[in-house]
Amino acid sequence: MAVNSTLIQDYIAKQSKEVCAFIYDLDFLSSHMQTLVAQLPTQVDSYYAIKANSDEAVLAALLPHVYGFEVASMGEIAKVRAVSRDVPIAFGGPGKTISELQTALDLNVELFHLESELQLARLNHLAAERGMRVKCLLRVNPHFDLPTATLQMAGQATQFGIDEMELMALLPRLSDYPHLEVIGFHFHCLSNNLDAYKHAALVRHYVQTAQQWATQFKLNLTTINVGGGIGVTYQPHEQEFDFARYCELLAQLCRDYPHLRLATECGRYISAECGVYLCEVTDIKQNHGQYFAVLRGGSHHFRLPSSWQHNHPFVVIARDIWPYSFARPAAVKVAVTLCGELCTPKDVLAKQVTVASLRADDIVMFQKAGAYGWHISHHDFLSHPHPERVYIKDQTLLISEDNHVTR
Ligand SMILES: Cc1ncc(COP(=O)(O)O)c(C=O)c1O
Structure with missing residues (x-):
């Protein structure tokens, strides 16, 4: 089983504002946990370390x-x-x-x-x-x-x-x-x-x-x-x-x-895979000969990559509509650094990773973001809006209001 990409696409299609969201697939999470427990010997009690999420x-x-x-x-x-x-x-x-x-x-x-x-x-x-x-x-x-x-x-x-x-x-x-x-x-x-x-x-x-x-x-x-x-x-x-x-x-x-x-x-092994973090690309530019993509989001929501100094795995979700008469910046077949919107050079989620194509308004989907993502981050630095918190349960998208889920 994998996270429900069809529902993630549905969520993106419905957004009228810049996309910035954590989506947690609870169907995937339950089934993953069941599979783990089924394999463990009965002499082993499985706790979940909730600090992960x-x-x-x-x-x-x-x-x-x-x-x-x-x-x-x-x-x-x-x-x-x-x-x-x-x-x-x-x-x-x-x-x-x-x-x-x-x-x-x-x-x-x-x-x-x-x-x-x-x-x-x-x-x-x-x-x-x-x-x-x-x-x-x-x-x-x-x-x-x-x-x-x-x-x-x-x-x-x-x-x-x-x-x-x-x-x-x-x-x-x-x-x-x-x-x-x-x-x-x-x-x-x-x-x-x-x-x-x-x-x-x-x-x-x-x-x-x-x-x-x-x-x-x-x-x-x-x-x-x-x-x-x-x-x-x-x-x-x-x-x-x-x-x-x-x-x-x-x-x-x-x-x-x-x-x-x-x-x-x-903690991590249980909940990492159920979550993705979606960020819209708000700008693409070159500086000192390198490409940078600025994201609606960053380490204030998802501190793991900067904390561990690693390139977090991601995929690009292309959006073909560009409704403006002005030019759409793009990075094509080049290495790009994915940065957040914070005013610090530490706000980097992946550094110099080659992409086939990445344009302003496309979406970057960080994978394995269900553990030590939102929960270890400094949410209010710079007072940007928080990401939307979305859950998939019984094959349905649920939006969270302050961590309480509503349909
Ligand atoms: C005491 C304790 N138990 C369990 C965990 C969960 O660790 P992990 O997410 O690596 O499985 C942690 C994480 O820091 C911890 O401090």
Whole structure:
């Protein structure tokens, strides 16, 4: 299944103003998630990391297929609770304050991923006040080597997780926190890994290490969250992550550790492909011998390409009507830099990419824009209008009013 290009064309045909929109195909998203979950061993619980795309419509589309949602703020907890009062929530993030932890308990969060001893102390204190025990995993920043990936959150000095050496000192003292039930460990060490074999080997290493700690410190280990971090291909030379092979390797791992539950919390791999970002070309010009296309939109809506300094994949949707008597600027069979409308040279979405033809008023459709697109961007810099937010559901186009979908 692919995103519904016929409906995208219909949407473009109906626009009377300059086109600037994110379109998320929820039919594609649901079917993609179902396919992923069907391949995972039953010993693996699949959470969706909502930071990748936390739109209500996206969460609602995923709800029937995921085990739960991974969140990192009170705002994200509220977004999940707006679609379900009781779906499991795992609460992570390096900055959990006492008021956030309190709200999380009020809102029936079932699992906490704790990232420092202070977080253990805070949660233990709140749980004691309520006369309860709270389930948690300890997020580890391990000292072992990791495969290369676009972002690395652990295995090196970062703000994430409990340093493995500190963990070794903490594990014998868990009885200092009697209101916490430490049921396992959480590892989210990298993002955008495209190598299924290396990813599976890493997960096996997590599990072996966690089991070794459990034996050494006599822990009642039941659960290991192996994080997200599965990549999508943004460049033509890259090879897709082999999810089927990954699941086979996970199945072998599960057979070796039948007493454990594993959890994953992917973001990008779940929602990237369901979204496209459409931008109309507002101008084309040459400067210092290079072609530039200026777009209605840019990094204030879609920060991923400038943040990662990559050329984001796109296709050109040609529009043949040019109703003016003045000339239509064009770039034909040349390399063009696609820029946004912001007053900064950093506002670049693809640099010096050769196009067959690109003219003012044509549309550039950025693909794989459903994860870490709108949700990581600085929307109001320069106060341009926001893009339209459009969803495809049951083969119908739905326009969003402030993230609430209407037909
Ligand atoms: C703790 C945690 N879990 C899961 C994810 C999702 O990662 P990805 O989108 O690479 O799968 C992130 C992303 O930063 C994260 O910080």
